[in-house]
Amino acid sequence: MTVTIFLILYFFITLVEMAIPYLVKPTIVFGVSVPEKKMRDPRLLKFKRRYSLTVLATSLVLFIGLLVWGIQVNSTEETLILITTAAPFALLFVSLACYVYFHAKTTQLKREEKWGEGVKQLQITDLSVRSRDEMLPWYLFALPMLVTLGIIAYTIVHYQQLPNQIPTHWGPNGQPDAFTEKNPFSAISSPIMLFIMQVMFLVINETTKRSGIKLSATSTEASRVRQLTLRKYTSWFMFLTSILITMLFSFLQLMTVHENLLSEVMMLLIPFAFLLILLLGSIVFAVKVGKAGADNWVQSGDGVGDFDEDQYWKGGLFYFNKNDPSIFVEKRFGVGWTLNFANPIGYFITFGPILLILIVTYFT
Amino acid sequence: MIIQIEPQSDVAIYKQITNQLIEGIARGHLRHGDSLPSVRAFAADLGVNMHTVNKSYHELEKRGIIKIVPKSGAVIEAQTKLLQGSPHAERIQHELKTVIAEALVLGMKTEQLEQELAMIMEDLKHNKQ
Structure with missing residues (x-):
């Protein structure tokens, strides 16, 4: 089971990393904004190709290395877990190094050839764009919370029935492998964590809704389609995730109350299905967003261009803009969102839930 | 918009x-x-x-x-007729005066100014761009 999950995750990461340069906005190449006229420059296309091929080659070499090693050495369960955790990280690290290299190359090309210099820079918005925003309303995100409250109530009613050892961790075989002493708090600690996560999804959905819908002055329609698609599918994907974790946590909690509720096979299959649905969902999300408006980017825009925001993007990865009240902005490299690091509220929303969950874990 | x-x-x-x-x-x-x-x-x-x-x-x-x-x-806000002598009318008169004075100083003729005004009115009323 460990190996199967590893293989799925590993090839998923390889695929996603290879696809990123082709899924981002076409006017942003390796975190650098380029004018529409240059977005199909052969040198930039070559950079993208070389990036994807390097990621693929690294992934294969690493994988073959692991295979050979696995055959020769009789590995224990522990080293297997260590290796299967380390390999995806190694791959991500190589991708990042590769990104840094091509970010520098693209920046250099833009500077040397003075791309976008001497054009009138514009910032634009459409007063009616918000009426077309299709993000889900907050109360949908409140629905799974009712389930959590129900689960907590159910646990309290059946408190006597609970085992003396409350499971806190489940192994890859779907069976609990870590326990804690039973007390009123530890009995409901996992629904509490679930509740924290549900609140987090609701808050992220609302703050994303309040963040800016950024339109391009030259490719207004294409950028509008992309931004609205990104917002809509982010909202749907978060809702799906919220529903899935609610189901997973509820199953685990019910299993704690009634020990033989589900067969071992089901205990193995449920978390596996959870992982698979999430991975498939994120692929659908990335493809939908990547394709949105992709054919509508115009190549004209003589004399005018978008305001160059490169100054706010440190390394093309980290956005610092004190003037922008947005808490989340579209990522420059990757499909999704990143924080406006100049806005302290963003830190709260992202790190607050993690901290709370750690506190709950500590006191359990 | x-x-x-x-x-x-x-x-x-x-x-x-x-x-x-x-x-x-x-x-x-x-x-x-x-x-x-x-x-x-x-x-x-x-x-x-x-x-x-x-x-x-x-x-x-x-x-x-x-x-x-x-x-x-x-x-x-809903706009009714702008009354002569109201503060808003006075402000508009004042701003117009500055612009017209500059136009005269730069050598614009009365007919030219009138033509210009007519064109702007036409543009704002009928051109939706």
């Missing part, structure tokens, strides 16, 4: 926003009773500071073009 600003222009950003909103109302893109986006949403979408948008809204309120209602935001 599209709002387009030029951050490197000599004209202050809040002024650019104010001018475009006024023009949008004159052209009929925005009607009385319509509400403008919240300051936060407008600033986030345009990528400017909230104070800038706030300043623009207050300027429009001072000029009697919008009304800022707590909770429901900025709403465009």
Whole structure:
């Protein structure tokens, strides 16, 4: 089971990393904004190709290395877990190094050839764009919370029935492998964590809704389609995730109350299905967003261009803009969102839930 | 309605926003009773500071073009006839005087000015762009 999950995750990461340069906005190449006229420059296309091929080659070499090693050495369960955790990280690290290299190359090309210099820079918005925003309303995100409250109530009613050892961790075989002493708090600690996560999804959905819908002055329609698609599918994907974790946590909690509720096979299959649905969902999300408006980017825009925001993007990865009240902005490299690091509220929303969950874990 | 600003222009950003909103109302893109986006949403979408948008809204309120209602935001006011001698009419007269004086100094003729006025009126009334 460990190996199967590893293989799925590993090839998923390889695929996603290879696809990123082709899924981002076409006017942003390796975190650098380029004018529409240059977005199909052969040198930039070559950079993208070389990036994807390097990621693929690294992934294969690493994988073959692991295979050979696995055959020769009789590995224990522990080293297997260590290796299967380390390999995806190694791959991500190589991708990042590769990104840094091509970010520098693209920046250099833009500077040397003075791309976008001497054009009138514009910032634009459409007063009616918000009426077309299709993000889900907050109360949908409140629905799974009712389930959590129900689960907590159910646990309290059946408190006597609970085992003396409350499971806190489940192994890859779907069976609990870590326990804690039973007390009123530890009995409901996992629904509490679930509740924290549900609140987090609701808050992220609302703050994303309040963040800016950024339109391009030259490719207004294409950028509008992309931004609205990104917002809509982010909202749907978060809702799906919220529903899935609610189901997973509820199953685990019910299993704690009634020990033989589900067969071992089901205990193995449920978390596996959870992982698979999430991975498939994120692929659908990335493809939908990547394709949105992709054919509508115009190549004209003589004399005018978008305001160059490169100054706010440190390394093309980290956005610092004190003037922008947005808490989340579209990522420059990757499909999704990143924080406006100049806005302290963003830190709260992202790190607050993690901290709370750690506190709950500590006191359990 | 599209709002387009030029951050490197000599004209202050809040002024650019104010001018475009006024023009949008004159052209009929925005009607009385319509509400403008919240300051936060407008600033986030345009990528400017909230104070800038706030300043623009207050300027429009001072000029009697919008009304800022707590909770429901900025709403465009219904306009009746602008009475001679009212503060708003006086302000417009004053601003026109400055512009006309400059035009005369630069050598513009009365007919030219009248023609110019007619063209602008035509453009605002019939050209939806």
